[in-house]
Amino acid sequence: DAKTTQPTSMDCAEGRAANLPCNHSTISGNEYVYWYRQIHSQGPQYIIHGLKNNETNEMASLIITEDRKSSTLILPHATLRDTAVYYCIVRVVEAGNMLTFGGGTRLMVKP
């Protein structure tokens, strides 16, 4: 699986958009980009995933660059409950359902 690079931590003001970057410059053509988050000590929670196109769901938007070497997770109106560690993961289809978690980005939403 391709290695990802994320900032260790970020701050965001409540009500503003949180933009979390991820670099995956060695991504291959059949690897998906996934985002999960972990709030405090709970189990990780799926947010969104994509292959080439930008994606949006009720939680967030995922913007993938045209060359697929980086992506950005956007939380459009961050709330205090969005404070969590956010993991960007790229995964090859043939690897089953296993995920390789790196260090992630610790997002702190401040009032």
Add this chain to the structure above:
Amino acid sequence: NAGVTQTPKFQVLKTGQSMTLQCAQDMNHEYMSWYRQDPGMGLRLIHYSVGAGITDQGEVPNGYNVSRSTTEDFPLRLLSAAPSQTSVYFCASSYGLAGYEQYFGPGTRLTVT
């Protein structure tokens, strides 16, 4: 649906003891996996299963055994507990391969003294 359930929530073991962490899902998912998370770290894959009767090793399998006799259950056995196995253990399941989200259980917090 209860989703993914794990028992116990907390456990303290002495070095050398054995125990089984339970994991069950009621979503008829074929894929299940076990991860451990050490303080301040990301998750590391221990073992996984792509269906009943089929298991394989992940990144850190030593000291752990798994079996998958039913679709619903995927227990993790610690053969002889060591302090290095003090961690939080998460079980996860998903319907299929890429494109399917993983559902995680609430975790089991294990301390080995």
